Amino acid sequence: MAPRSREGHIMFLLIVGLMGWFVPGGGHLALNEKKHAIVIFAAIALTFATGLYIGSIGIINPVGAKPWYIAQLMNSPAVAFLGQLTRTGDYPVYGRPGEIGQIYTSIAGLLNLLCIVNAVYWAHLRGTGAAGE
Amino acid sequence: MSMIAAFVMATFTTPENIGVTPQSMLWLLPLVAAISVVYKTTKLPKIRFAHLLKESIILFGSIVVFMAITALVLVAFAWLVTE
Numbered sequence: 001m002a003p004r005s006r007e008g009h010i011m012f013l014l015i016v017g018l019m020g021w022f023v024p025g026g027g028h029l030a031l032n033e034k035k036h037a038i039v040i041f042a043a044i045a046l047t048f049a050t051g052l053y054i055g056s057i058g059i060i061n062p063v064g065a066k067p068w069y070i071a072q073l074m075n076s077p078a079v080a081f082l083g084q085l086t087r088t089g090d091y092p093v094y095g096r097p098g099e100i101g102q103i104y105t106s107i108a109g110l111l112n113l114l115c116i117v118n119a120v121y122w123a124h125l126r127g128t129g130a131a132g133e
Numbered sequence: 134m135s136m137i138a139a140f141v142m143a144t145f146t147t148p149e150n151i152g153v154t155p156q157s158m159l160w161l162l163p164l165v166a167a168i169s170v171v172y173k174t175t176k177l178p179k180i181r182f183a184h185l186l187k188e189s190i191i192l193f194g195s196i197v198v199f200m201a202i203t204a205l206v207l208v209a210f211a212w213l214v215t216e
Contacts (some may be wrong), residue, residue: 035180036174036175036180039170039171039174039180039185040171040174040175043167043170043171043174044167044171046167047163047164047167050163052145053144053145053149054148054149054151054160055148055149056145056146056147056148057145057146058146058148091146093148095151095153096151096152096153096157097148097149097150097151098148100151100157100160101148103164104164107164107167107168108167111167111168111171111172114171114172114175115171115174115175118175
């Protein structure tokens with residue numbers, strides 16, 4: 001593979017990062033790491049869905065729980081759509097289900113952030129020829 | 134089909150009934166499992182099912198044991214303070 005220019009390399013890192021954000025595991029898929037992508041997608045999607053199941057979509061609260069919402073947003077931009085649905089306050093959730101649901105969905109988002117950083121790092125190593133493969 | 138879709142939608146629009154009980158702490162186990170699997174996936178250069186499973190189980194056990202020890206220390210500390 002021909003080496004990329006500096007701009008091309010930065011653009012590639014940006015695309016890998018964005019793909020990882022749009023769909024969990026997408027960044028690894030862009031690097032042709034299909035097994036990594038499948039495991040990451042399954043684990044993060046299941047954790048996020050479990051959180052939504054426990055606490056309902058009301059746990060995505062861009063008004064009253066902004067720090068949690070930012071972590072939840074790391075799962076995918078689609079979370080912003082759910083945030084628009086719940087912004088009206090039509091899905092109230094309190095107590096332990098709310099806590100557990102928020103923790104599950106936010107941890108899923110932070111795990112996806114870890115995977116995005118990991119995918120971008122691998123892409124950088126491959127771009128600079130530093131990956132030991 | 135619309136009945137199934139409505140049922141699925143309903144499960145995600147009403148929260149589950151989980152009380153503030155010691156048993157509710159068990160909800161941390163699936164979360165720790167997910168953290169272990171994702172973390173090990175980012176660390177392993179090649180994914181082989183058996184290897185990933187083994188590494189994830191070791192990390193899962195380490196986290197759970199460490200959390201149990203931390204909980205015991207905190208309980209002992211609280212007991213000493215309040216006694």
